[in-house]
Amino acid sequence: QVQLVESGGGLVQAGGFLRPSCAAFGFGDDYLSLGWFRQAPGKEREGVSYVCVSDGSTYYADSVKGRFTISGDNAYNTVYLQMKRLKPEDTAVYYCAHKVNCDPSALIDAWGQGTQVTVSS
Numbered sequence: 001q002v003q004l005v006e007s008g009g010g011l012v013q014a015g016g017f018l019r020p021s022c023a024a025f026g027f028g029d030d031y032l033s034l035g036w037f038r039q040a041p042g043k044e045r046e047g048v049s050y051v052c053v054s055d056g057s058t059y060y061a062d063s064v065k066g067r068f069t070i071s072g073d074n075a076y077n078t079v080y081l082q083m084k085r086l087k088p089e090d091t092a093v094y095y096c097a098h099k100v101n102c103d104p105s106a107l108i109d110a111w112g113q114g115t116q117v118t119v120s121s
Contacts, residue, residue, distance in 0.1 A: 002026040002110055004096045009115030018083045020115050022096030024076070033099040033106065035059070036070070036081050038092035038117075048094070051076060052102035059104050063089075086119045093117075 008020035024034065035050030049070040050059045058070055067086075072079035083090065096112035 002098075004098065004110055004112035006094065006096045006112045006115040009094060009117045011118045011120065012086055014087055014119055014121050016086050016119070018086065018117060020081050020083075020094055020117070022079045022081075022112060024078070024096075024098070027098070031098050033102045034072075034076055034079050035097055035099065036079075037095045037097055038090075039095070040089075040092040043092075045095075046092075047104060049081060050099065050102070050104065051079065054102065057102065083117070086117075088119045088121045091117060091119050 003025040005023045006020055010018055012018055031053060033050055033052050036048040037045050038048050039045040048061050048064055049068055051070050053076050067084050069082040070079060093114040094117050095114045097108045098110040099106040099108050
């Protein structure tokens with residue numbers, strides 16, 4: 001019943017732009033934090049960006065600060081990850097996730113299926 005659905009990945013050249021989206025269904029008012037993770041081949045999953053639903057505060061990994069922006073509607077039923085000046089190192093599967101609190105290290109209790117982002121040099 002609870003579902004996160006990502007879309008909007010793709011193949012772009014270095015320096016390009018993508019804005020994948022994550023639609024959240026079935027949470028009602030009982031969700032706290034939504035965000036994006038990514039996993040590149042052979043590498044550990046990395047937290048990219050999160051937003052705290054209660055106050056709108058955001059977190060960004062150092063590797064994407066100044067290039068990525070998380071946004072959404074008023075209730076964050078849909079969130080977006082605006083990715084500018086993409087680099088080949090950004091290539092990964094990007095996953096939307098729900099966390100149980102607003103701390104960067106919070107447990108994750110729901111995952112989307114992922115959307116592929118590929119950046120060519």
